[in-house]
Amino acid sequence: MLVAENITKKFSGVTALDNVCLELHTGKVNAIIGENGAGKSTLMKILSGVYAEYDGRIVFKNQPVRFQNTRQAQAAGIAIIHQELNLIPYLSVTENIFLGREITTPWGMLNKKQMGNKTQELLNRLKLSVSPDTKIAALKVGQQQVVEIAKALLLDAEVIIMDEPTSAISESEVEVLFSIIEQLKKENKAIAYISHKLDELFKIADRYIVLRDGKAIESGDMKGMTDDSIIQKMVGREIKIVRKAVVTGKDKTLLSVDNISLKHPVRKNDQLLKNISFKLKKGEILGIFGLMGASRTELLETIFGMHSKRSAGTVEIEGKQTNIKSPVGAISAGLALVPEDRKKDGLVLGLDVKANICLTTLQDMQSIGLLNSRKETSLAKKYIGDLKIKTFSEKQLVKNLSGGNQQKIVLAKWLATKPKVLMLDEPTRGIDINAKNEIYKLILQLADEGLGIIVVSSELPEILAVSDRILVMAEGTITAEFAANDATEDNILKAAIPKTI
Amino acid sequence: MEAVIPAKKYKLQLAKFQSLIALFVLCLVISLLSDKFLTATNAWNVMRQISVNICISVGMTLVVLTAGIDLSVGSVLALCGAITAGLLKNGIEIPSSNLYIGFTILGAVVAGLLAGSLLGWFNGWAITKFKVPPFVATLAMLTIARGLTMLWTKGFPITGLNESFAYIGTGWFIGIPLPVWISGIIVFIAVIITNKTKLGRYIYAIGGNENAAILSGINIKKIKIIVYSMAGTLAAVGGLLVTSRLDAAQPNAGTGYELDSIAAVVIGGTSLSGGRGSVLGTVLGAIIIGVLNNGLVLLNVSPFWQQVVKGFVILIAVIIDKANAKNE
């Protein structure tokens, strides 16, 4: 159906793709797998006409094609869900979904009604319960991700590329998406599916294409593949997934949160958080699970002092009452927060790797009142090494790094502050299995060094892998607590389903 | 700051109303201090006086919505006014072959408007073709157009244009001054465009997130060029109004208008970073400024104090706007 032959793509400095060939078969889900920076997104961008300049050729329905822009690709019937959200924040869901293909009345006026209805259908199909007229800016990342999916479904293309569509959404939405994918398969469409979540691949993928360092390693049928064999192909060597050896007998309380509650920014009498209390022990890893919209992010942000005007409740660190009014205070109190949306809240994309990593600890980077670039460089190099960040130099602009590597930089910049309590919101979103493993190791190691760690995640395997203790949230309240060894997938999920449905 | 987003959104919806509050307070205060303020004649005066700024500011709004800016409106206004006046009065003479082309009012007016579109188009072209920042491109045009005006007028006003041309700027039609009609119609069209057409939608999209717009297959270069041309044309309309109202084209007309109109846009709640705002907001902004100027004169504030007061009032007006939006 869609064949790419000897595609080579260079960016100033980097060779992202190097003689890559791949075939997308109709009626099948073609999984494209590879580590961060392997070149997956770049390849997909070429297929969908984002990059017009590349070597090699693309054959679509036995016709050689060369798309100059996305519009041509769309017209030809190739739709893509980009890894990075591409929505207009101040336009509504409808307006975004129909952007560039508006329906107009005979007088050339926008036919808002019809578009609204069409959108409503799509949203229902995707089980996203927001009004078509909500502005994107007011949606959470997860909800935005779903809108992106809807956007791709609107033009019923023959080839649908999904670049990490599930990175920001949780179980329930994933289920919905998969059912839709099944449907698309029946309609005999070709689907390219990129994800770092192996379990998903086994659920839906029929074929796999492995990329490594910009080269196509091999492709074949998913049948008969195992975790290890896939990882083997991706990484080029064995790696064993760490499992938390459940440690008990930690007693020294590090952080204790009492009756935290938070008003909704607009609907003043709505509570996003309802008297939440929990304790975190020294060296403990506390996993917080919940479905999208459970307010886990709000919880972390509130503890981090970002909503001081709307929140109530107390936070104690090492038994000392704190009065955190802002991130500044939180940091000096020994808290660190790795935010959920790296591009929006984590990174200064226009600055280089070094500057981003050092941003939180500049005061330590000074000598005689001036920044000491040697100190900065060595700190940056340290974390580039520790976290295996794939960049050709610490002077590389962050915006040119692959999604996964960007995430590692956010981690690095927070680890640099040597916090007492490290709060991670979706820490491995969009990170490849190998790097994930690195990060798990890191988390465990940090815990052993005595940090208290809170991990918010929508990925059950992840939660189970790292946590000593698991809190489950739904609708702004804690609905259950499990010790690691008596936590199971389904008793967690049960607790996570909101009662009010 | 997740949490401010809804706040912003909230403000967005209320923006207009909030400017209305500011405007209302302003009117109240003035009318308490001067009995001359709330009179029909004065009301029409204010309307007539702001009509030029409204024409310009509508164009400016479109440009700013695309996250651009147009500093050249003032000079373009002057040049187009001068061109119309010149053609109307002297026509074109080619000395070599002693050929003379006379112009009807319509002809001259159209020529002026075309000149405006052309200059605007040039802005858009420089910006999209060479990726020159809008600020620089239009700043260059600001000087260029002013220079051309001087060359065209030789530094002297062009006066004594014909009766019926003056009517455009001074006449009335069913009880409403023509300039008000004209600016009103322009506002109406602009509102339609921004809310009801693809073009409008794309303008917001480009300003909101240019990458996303490109990825959605929008031809952003085309849109931008269109927008800057519109801004130029509207500046030309402003030029016509000024010229015909004074029955004279001043070489230095419109100096500093760019700031006035950007002020109207921003006070009207349109964000200079693009993607958010509305034409109606701008209209309110322009009215606020107009009422303010009018009021300061009526209240007999000494010219020197006027500027101080004006500054503070503008500041306060915007703060009132923001007030409701301050949830954090």
Place this chain on the structure above:
Amino acid sequence: MEAVIPAKKYKLQLAKFQSLIALFVLCLVISLLSDKFLTATNAWNVMRQISVNICISVGMTLVVLTAGIDLSVGSVLALCGAITAGLLKNGIEIPSSNLYIGFTILGAVVAGLLAGSLLGWFNGWAITKFKVPPFVATLAMLTIARGLTMLWTKGFPITGLNESFAYIGTGWFIGIPLPVWISGIIVFIAVIITNKTKLGRYIYAIGGNENAAILSGINIKKIKIIVYSMAGTLAAVGGLLVTSRLDAAQPNAGTGYELDSIAAVVIGGTSLSGGRGSVLGTVLGAIIIGVLNNGLVLLNVSPFWQQVVKGFVILIAVIIDKANAKNE
């Protein structure tokens, strides 16, 4: 636009050099047309003339790097110059209790600078405290400061200041005019701040991504207020230079300087959306503008044509900049 990113990156690194190319071409052309251009005296002239704009533009660069803008520099310059001149000449008299305070040069200068910082601080305060868009806040300050200048001077220039004060603007020190020393030192400090200090890094961070900056525990309100205060102070320095060079404080001094300095900043490759750019780039921008003005007069281009030429040259200069950056 993923695809332009490398281009942008490339441009960023080369930016300074590219402006250099533009400048070089410009100088070449002028020196071919006039033998007077490449003389030491003329070089010092240009340097002295641009020193004021450089002072202002350095402050403007800092503001723009935080994704802000400061329109009030021109009026602040005028007000601070007038304050210094006034105190120097008349001191302060409180009529009621017939008390008189005289001022030394130092005293008057310090007072002027403090006034500048204060006005700048007010800008920053309005912007951070009430979330007023920088454009509006500083536009308001533009009118306010101008009004205050008029009130302080009653509309008349303050002339006949003392000899040694005039030295600041006209004197030489080891073969270099004092204003050049002053602006040079300011540039030096600014370069250090932007490249080598926490403050500088925070400025870039805030302009690059305000959310991330906040989350990283940067007190953005504090930083912004500092930056606007610096801009105000530097405008005041400009005011001192102008006043002492003319040996007179003009009520209408500095009118329109905001555009000149923003032009220098943007031509120098700093992006108005913040986060990208450099002080040295701005200096080059200012030099380009200065050389251009100087050249036009040297070549005795007719005042009518000057503006046209100037506009096109600026446009071309920037296009040359971009040219190399056009990889796609």
Place this chain on the structure above:
Amino acid sequence: KTDTTQDQKKKVAVIVSTLNNPWFVVLAQTAAAKAEALGYEAKIFDSQNNTSLEADNFDNAIASGYNAILFNPTDADGSVVNVLKAKAAGVPVFCMDREVNSTDAATSQILSDNYSGCVAIGKYFVEQMHKQGKYVEILGLVGDNNTWNRSKGFHSVVDVYPGLKMVAQQSADFDRNKAMETMETMLQAHPEINAVFCGNDAMASGAYQALVAAGKANDIKVFGFDGAEDVVNSIKDKKIVATGMQFPKVIAQTAANDADEYFKGKRDFPKKMPVAVELVTQENVNEYMGYGKAPNP
């Protein structure tokens, strides 16, 4: 509209082209002061050199019931409509300094004749230069017609003498600082010049400042126009050679008096009453002070 009921104070509007230049500040403030002295309520409107803003000022003045307008036009032609508007509304207009090109629009026009003023300066210039030498001219705003009246008046005399060569003509927008910088640069191009003629006194001061900095203050003669205070002083100190003294105070007071007489019933005013511009030189400078005659010559 002009109700001549004696009981309530009559209101006089002073609409001035700009307050950005001390000369006009004097004009406006004297006019207002005089009107008040005559027992009227007076208010100053600033048109900021912008004819359409001037139109607004007229609208507002008429709307808020002013009984007379002491008017300093932004432009001889552009302002005609405004005056006619006032006339139509029955509000008498008395022009100051600049005329409006219309025979019957204004009730009276008290004019300072820039052209012949500069003719006088031209003559003195020729004399001072002994019909020989190179000079440069610094113009005011190229968009302002006084700029050209002055320039033309000056050249009408000077251009007759082939010995006098103008080597450069540049504009400095009536601004002191611009004039200084322009002068500095022109000195680079033409170090050999013997004189500079400036379109107003602010520019003359600026130019002189540049000459001082270049150490040429004694070799190059500076001529200005207006009669501003600091220039009159510079002439006293033998710094600047000459300027054209206009009499803003006289003009303003006459206009105010006319208004007064108009209210008292007088109607036949001289359509144009020129107030001669007098040449101020280092010889006669003691008869003058800023913007007028010294109290006791």
